[in-house]
Amino acid sequence: MTLIVLLFLTLVLAPIAAAVHAMLGRDTGWVAAGALTLLGVTTLPWIAPVVAGGTKSEHLPWIPTADVGLSLRLDGLGMVFLLLVLFIGALVMAYSARYFGPEKRTGDYYVWMLLFVFAMSGMVLADDLILLFVFWEFTTLCSFFLINRSGDKAAAPAQRTLLLTMAGGLGLLTAVLMIMVRTGTTSLHEALGHEVWQTDGGFTAVIAVLIIFAAFTKSAQFPFHLWLPDAMVAPAPVSAYLHAAAMVKAGIYLLLRFAPAFEDTAVWHLLLIAGGLTTALMGALFALQRHDIKEIMAYSTVSQLGFLVAVIGVGTPTALAAATIHVIGHALFKSSLFMMVGIIEHESGSRDIRVLRGLSRTMRVSLVITLLGSLSMAGVPPLLGFVSKENLLAGFLSAQSPVLAWTLAALAVVAAVGTFAYCGRIVLGSFTDYTGAGRRDERPEPMPADQAHEASATFWMPAMLPAAAGLVLGFVPGVFDGLVTATVSASSTTEYDAHFALWHGLTADLALSAVIVVLGTAAVLGRARVDDVVPRTILPFTGVGVVEGMRSGAIDFGRRVGDLTRTDTHGLHLGLPGAMLAVLCVAGLVAAPHVGELDPGNTRGTDWVLNGIMFLFLLGAVLTLSRTAAVVLAGGAGFMVGAWYFLLGAVDVGMTQLLVEMLTVVVLVLVLRKLPRRFHRVSKTRTVVSATVAIGFGVMAFLATFALMGRRGQSDAAQWYLEQTYDTVGAENIVNSILVDFRALDTFGELTVLGVAGFAILALLNSAFSTSDNQPVFSKLWEGTPIADPRENTVAMRMVFNWVAPFIVLLSLVLLVRGHYESGGGFISALVAGGFFALRYLVADSDASVKLRFDYALVIVGGIMTGAITGLVGYLDGSFLRPIMVDIPLPWGGEYAFTTALVFDVGIYLAVIGAVLVALDRLGQAQRYPAELLKAHRRRHSDVPEGITAAVPSGQRRDPGDVPIGIDSAIWGLTEPPGRPGSSKRDEEVDR
Numbered sequence: 001m002t003l004i005v006l007l008f009l010t011l012v013l014a015p016i017a018a019a020v021h022a023m024l025g026r027d028t029g030w031v032a033a034g035a036l037t038l039l040g041v042t043t044l045p046w047i048a049p050v051v052a053g054g055t056k057s058e059h060l061p062w063i064p065t066a067d068v069g070l071s072l073r074l075d076g077l078g079m080v081f082l083l084l085v086l087f088i089g090a091l092v093m094a095y096s097a098r099y100f101g102p103e104k105r106t107g108d109y110y111v112w113m114l115l116f117v118f119a120m121s122g123m124v125l126a127d128d129l130i131l132l133f134v135f136w137e138f139t140t141l142c143s144f145f146l147i148n149r150s151g152d153k154a155a156a157p158a159q160r161t162l163l164l165t166m167a168g169g170l171g172l173l174t175a176v177l178m179i180m181v182r183t184g185t186t187s188l189h190e191a192l193g194h195e196v197w198q199t200d201g202g203f204t205a206v207i208a209v210l211i212i213f214a215a216f217t218k219s220a221q222f223p224f225h226l227w228l229p230d231a232m233v234a235p236a237p238v239s240a241y242l243h244a245a246a247m248v249k250a251g252i253y254l255l256l257r258f259a260p261a262f263e264d265t266a267v268w269h270l271l272l273i274a275g276g277l278t279t280a281l282m283g284a285l286f287a288l289q290r291h292d293i294k295e296i297m298a299y300s301t302v303s304q305l306g307f308l309v310a311v312i313g314v315g316t317p318t319a320l321a322a323a324t325i326h327v328i329g330h331a332l333f334k335s336s337l338f339m340m341v342g343i344i345e346h347e348s349g350s351r352d353i354r355v356l357r358g359l360s361r362t363m364r365v366s367l368v369i370t371l372l373g374s375l376s377m378a379g380v381p382p383l384l385g386f387v388s389k390e391n392l393l394a395g396f397l398s399a400q401s402p403v404l405a406w407t408l409a410a411l412a413v414v415a416a417v418g419t420f421a422y423c424g425r426i427v428l429g430s431f432t433d434y435t436g437a438g439r440r441d442e443r444p445e446p447m448p449a450d451q452a453h454e455a456s457a458t459f460w461m462p463a464m465l466p467a468a469a470g471l472v473l474g475f476v477p478g479v480f481d482g483l484v485t486a487t488v489s490a491s492s493t494t495e496y497d498a499h500f501a502l503w504h505g506l507t508a509d510l511a512l513s514a515v516i517v518v519l520g521t522a523a524v525l526g527r528a529r530v531d532d533v534v535p536r537t538i539l540p541f542t543g544v545g546v547v548e549g550m551r552s553g554a555i556d557f558g559r560r561v562g563d564l565t566r567t568d569t570h571g572l573h574l575g576l577p578g579a580m581l582a583v584l585c586v587a588g589l590v591a592a593p594h595v596g597e598l599d600p601g602n603t604r605g606t607d608w609v610l611n612g613i614m615f616l617f618l619l620g621a622v623l624t625l626s627r628t629a630a631v632v633l634a635g636g637a638g639f640m641v642g643a644w645y646f647l648l649g650a651v652d653v654g655m656t657q658l659l660v661e662m663l664t665v666v667v668l669v670l671v672l673r674k675l676p677r678r679f680h681r682v683s684k685t686r687t688v689v690s691a692t693v694a695i696g697f698g699v700m701a702f703l704a705t706f707a708l709m710g711r712r713g714q715s716d717a718a719q720w721y722l723e724q725t726y727d728t729v730g731a732e733n734i735v736n737s738i739l740v741d742f743r744a745l746d747t748f749g750e751l752t753v754l755g756v757a758g759f760a761i762l763a764l765l766n767s768a769f770s771t772s773d774n775q776p777v778f779s780k781l782w783e784g785t786p787i788a789d790p791r792e793n794t795v796a797m798r799m800v801f802n803w804v805a806p807f808i809v810l811l812s813l814v815l816l817v818r819g820h821y822e823s824g825g826g827f828i829s830a831l832v833a834g835g836f837f838a839l840r841y842l843v844a845d846s847d848a849s850v851k852l853r854f855d856y857a858l859v860i861v862g863g864i865m866t867g868a869i870t871g872l873v874g875y876l877d878g879s880f881l882r883p884i885m886v887d888i889p890l891p892w893g894g895e896y897a898f899t900t901a902l903v904f905d906v907g908i909y910l911a912v913i914g915a916v917l918v919a920l921d922r923l924g925q926a927q928r929y930p931a932e933l934l935k936a937h938r939r940r941h942s943d944v945p946e947g948i949t950a951a952v953p954s955g956q957r958r959d960p961g962d963v964p965i966g967i968d969s970a971i972w973g974l975t976e977p978p979g980r981p982g983s984s985k986r987d988e989e990v991d992r
Contacts, residue, residue: 076486420520
């Protein structure tokens, strides 16, 4: 199996789990556990070549022009973390199958957990800087969604976690971009081997700080530690995986991966040692303050990660080897302990050591598992945690300065004594009758002694396995010698031969371990006195409170900034565009004399004719008081623009303009049904001001266009397209080719925006109006006009439609297929198809007769997905959205040059049609408005027609407060903003 296949299989496990969950429910965890175990077993043969000093590398192009690809590389460091990700993930999946009840919604849980496995696997295998960052941020998103799905109280902790960890992601992104620019490569191992780390101390120090910032936020180091205990709202399986093998270990991996580049960088060692030991001491203290065993576990993780960060900061091969073995030991005991927290809570109903009592009598297997995990974390022989803790002490003693070495070792001993003390607090507080510290009248009532019972074997077995492994591996830690040696080789430039054993003889680190055990035992025996001495509060504020204050302050600041433009007054919205247009106009006029002489031959007599006709149309649209006339006249101006394009030879653009104008007129006609026939009158002063602003905008736009337009010969880009389009992509329609071949990614973005706009229209119309398919609502608006009788006034148009409809559809398909070679394309053909649906609405005698029988929103989704899938097919030729051309023989002779750009055009076709259908179908239905809203408007405005029906569908209650800001103005064509002088308080409430 290859690395790419392994990564792909971890990805496809997520959709497979979703499908399996529909049949098995929570038992999907067993399937996921089996799959991850199988993947882990298939990686075991890779250990031997990695231990021998080899690496396994693979590459698949992703963004060739930027030298970015799916570059994967497996060395000793990646192997250690990959095994943890897969095997700990398998245990957590098996545990999840019994942690959640049958009634719990777990489908999305398994999907996000398996995506977490994929993200972590990709991160530890990534050998491309951009790829490393992408997977790094993907782990952040997975943790956010897993925390956020954990109940009503999970939203705020999930947001705080996201904000802190994504801030670190920005630091990593900055570092990645700077490294790429400076080293000239995106390859991670090549960049780390570049000479810049030895020749440019300033650059190296800056990158070191950025990497430390990213790692500290991810691995919960002071002052970013608060998110980890805050995230304990997540269920036990999420916490077990996040603490043991996923989220927090990502920061440790990053530090180990970049350690070779910063071996001689003082700021690297200083920040890691100071931050790590501060976090280790602080985490131990906070763990001794808590009574919730899950919180104790969370702060214990913070403390243990502090040990890891500090020993990485020491930077010697001995220290790096100690960090690696402790990563393994920590993964085993922490995954077991967190799973036991879930079992204790599940079986007893509490996590409070002041409430738990006597579990040793009813949950003896759980006692054994918890005891093994806690002893390993405390560093008691003969468990693997003892070996790793002893090596941590040796790592601190390996610092270059003896004074520094013993200072670090002494601080580590203090933190380790705290570790021993809170481990005793976990075991004794959970399984004995000890009820914790504090005033007796403040303690909650203990639970009955017989309330809890032992969990089933299928429930505790996943927790037993890592705990038992910690015991067995403590006797034979030498099995990790080769793998840890390979890891140190990847994390250091110095050769090192790791050798682990339970007994190394009488050494300084053994003596320190003995001190820890003695002092820790004394702390456990005197736990009541320790509980009384440990302060419950240290500072008048909490880290969570600080972050929450920053978050709410940022939101409040954004709201205040938004209030500056949150108004229905058009003038404020036009101010900024007007200022920018004025700047553009001045810049164009200043630059115009310096860019060459204008070619007078480009101006023809027909230009002035079209200009004159357009001026008359626009003048009429501005002066008329009839809404219908304004729509017709504005449409006429648009047709003149289309005619101008045709005269200039831009057939594609001209067709697009004409089709958009036709569909716009149809949509406006549908909107007119909901508006009064005439605009309301305004004062002469306002008319003069509006005319002045409009003319000023027009003059500035004309001057800017005249000064900046390209009438001075063919540009280099245009010349390249003319010469190279056919040879490059086999296309003869250059405009279409630019859209779907050369700039397909831009078009795909616009395609997505169009789809989002369609859904926005749907959401707006659904929220603004309640709909019904009964008799027309606004018929009295048009009494005495032909519009009043739709059946009679559409007879002729219906007859024409019945004849031309097939030709419209055929023309649409022809334009779609021929767009790559002649005038046409996905957008134009979709507009033609939109014309078919528009005519279908116009000739219908009722809304109900043309109501769509399918979900048109899915048409938009289908278009976007078609474009995305076409882009993925481009990978077969090396790049996303790269067109693939195939010559298809024709039965009558010759060949048809098929290109995947045509399929991409189909995606555009579907998305545009979907957006058109959304507007037509929702606007084409009769509307009902809340009665109170209409009553308020009639009280304020005399031009509200009495023919409007105010109705609410049966069983649906509408409140005027639900109406969006400004929707009343959109309905009645009002121009005054809500809350104008003279309006009552109740009127302002209705406006809001």
